[in-house]
Amino acid sequence: MAETDSTPAYLSVSGFTRQFPGAERRSVDDVSFTLKRGQMLTLLGPSGCGKTTLLRMIAGLTPVDSGQLHVAGRQMTETPLHARNMGMVFQSYALFPHLSVARNISFGLDVRGVKGEESRRRVAELVSLMHLTGLENRRITELSGGQRQRVALARALAIKPDILMLDEPLANLDIRLRDTVRTEIRALQQRLKITAIFVTHDQDEALSIADQVAVMSEGRLQQFGTPADLYTRPANRFVASFVGRSNFIEAVWVDSKRIHVEGIGTLFIGFSESWKGHRTLLIRPHRIRLGNSLEACCQGVVENIVYTGERRTYLVRVGYVRLTVEQQEDQGQPAQMGDMVGLHWQTTDMSVLQDSISNDSTSGHPSS
Amino acid sequence: MKVPVRKQPSWFQVLLILPGVAALVVTFLFPLLWLARTSIQPTTGHTLSLHAYARLFEDSFYWWVIGRTIFIGLLCVVITVPMAFPVALFLARSQSRWRGTLTALAIAPLLTSTVIRTYGWMVILGRHGLINTTLVWAGILAQPTRLDNGPFATVVALVEILLPYGIISILSHLSRLDTELEQAASLLGARRLQVFWRVLLPLSVPGLMTASLLVFVLAISSLVTPQLMGGGRVFVLATEIFNQTTIALDWPFAGALSITLLGFFGIFVALYQRILQRVESQS
């Protein structure tokens, strides 16, 4: 990673909290993070976890109960909407139906009093940047979903926003268009060096375009880090299950060579650092290798096989536990249903989760 | 998902609209045809004639009545709709928990009959009414002045009576507008007034149009208010029809006046449709 800790934070959110009147719990609960200039943050979490609310709080559209917002060192918590210079692409796009494509794009310039040649040049620039050439005089209702999305983006970019916010901008697009537009947005953001926040509940989307990822659940920030951080060092069970596929086992530390796993028994796998009581261990399905029973960590019976061309996904019952195992197509001899197989992995294939942040939100998210 | 459009209405659908259609035929279409027939059938003799219409359009007095009717209608629109708009806007966008109560209050006057509300205005505007007494008491006027019995009083009372209609028709349009559009405008740098002029007002046009048509139609067809507030000095089509049927007993002429009024309704509804279509094709 090129950025170092010496670069100052560009966007800083601290202690953001919002409870809607009459709601029994907080929609956004004590959320803090910082972002450097030109970084793309994706906000990831299940439906209703507070992503939109957090975004709207940063934009100033939803009141903040407590917390502070700083952009480029300036305190912005109380700044009125029109003076924030933030660009927002709404989930519904919120394009002005009474204005043409060009007038939608130039709206931010018009209200700022930017006129004539300068305004026209800027609109023309954005029109060609967003591949909207020829559509300038169309009405919004005469555009396709993908075109609307690009107009919304162009309109937000026209004011050269300090922060660009996108609330699930790809949700209304079909899957093929989604991939292209997502890559386009990322490329654009990097080229123009825009600091951006991108809301999504699609984990592939979140990881593939982000410099930083924030995972939220029930209003709380579960983890904030780079995509690699989240995948290899998830903070808790919720993050692990939300980012990538996972197996969880509950283990007790016995000594530096053995652990005792609930439902399986003693495994000869060593952890130098000890812990007391039960801890959740994470093993990614592709880190387990199927092999002969000799020298295996444990043995199990193949209960189910899903073949998807590139890989086989096995469901293996070990003792009273079921583990998911993924093998590449070319990786060894495929096992058959009902086979007794040995499961191989090492200490380094596992991570010990600090399951302290959220303990109730883990259940609803089996490995996906 | 598309629901297939059914070309042929099923017998069940026909059955469902039947009571409504029957009621309209009996209470609306049939009397209307009867009215049209009355207007071309002189009471004496049996031949049909357009005599009543000829009399109407030859007499400049009736041209004047028609002109005055339309003028009062337009005046009511021009005063009522701009008054209703801010109220509707407030009710549509307010976050207050009193919003529901206030909305109910705004349209509560519809619960009282027009006659009573008109009498209310007579009490306020009358020679010995609230305003005159106050002005005389304050020494601003030496003598009570004449505020009631005239076009001024008629328009004042009509505006107040029609205001709730204006408010609800604009309100129903505004509450269908996406508030995110206004938020998007603010975030793009528009100040409050700019949001209003550039986004809210243009998007409100269909609602304002509906309110205008409703107020206009109700104003030119109102009878009680011009009759009571006009003090016999405000002649509009509705009062003239009333006089012809009850005092002059010239039913064919009253019929001709009614059909003429109906014609104006038609013209204005058609005009409204045209403008609305143009507005909607733009948005």
Ligand SMILES: Nc1ncnc2c1ncn2[C@@H]1O[C@H](COP(=O)(O)OP(=O)(O)OP(=O)(O)O)[C@@H](O)[C@H]1O
């Ligand atoms: N205006 C509001 N009034 C009351 N509660 C609200 C309001 N807006 C959101 N909420 C509640 O706050 C919580 C978070 O909502 P939010 O829209 O931020 O979720 P989200 O993460 O964006 O979900 P999604 O992925 O479905 O868009 C939800 O429980 C929601 O019901």
Ligand SMILES: [Mg+2]
């Ligand atoms: Mg949302």
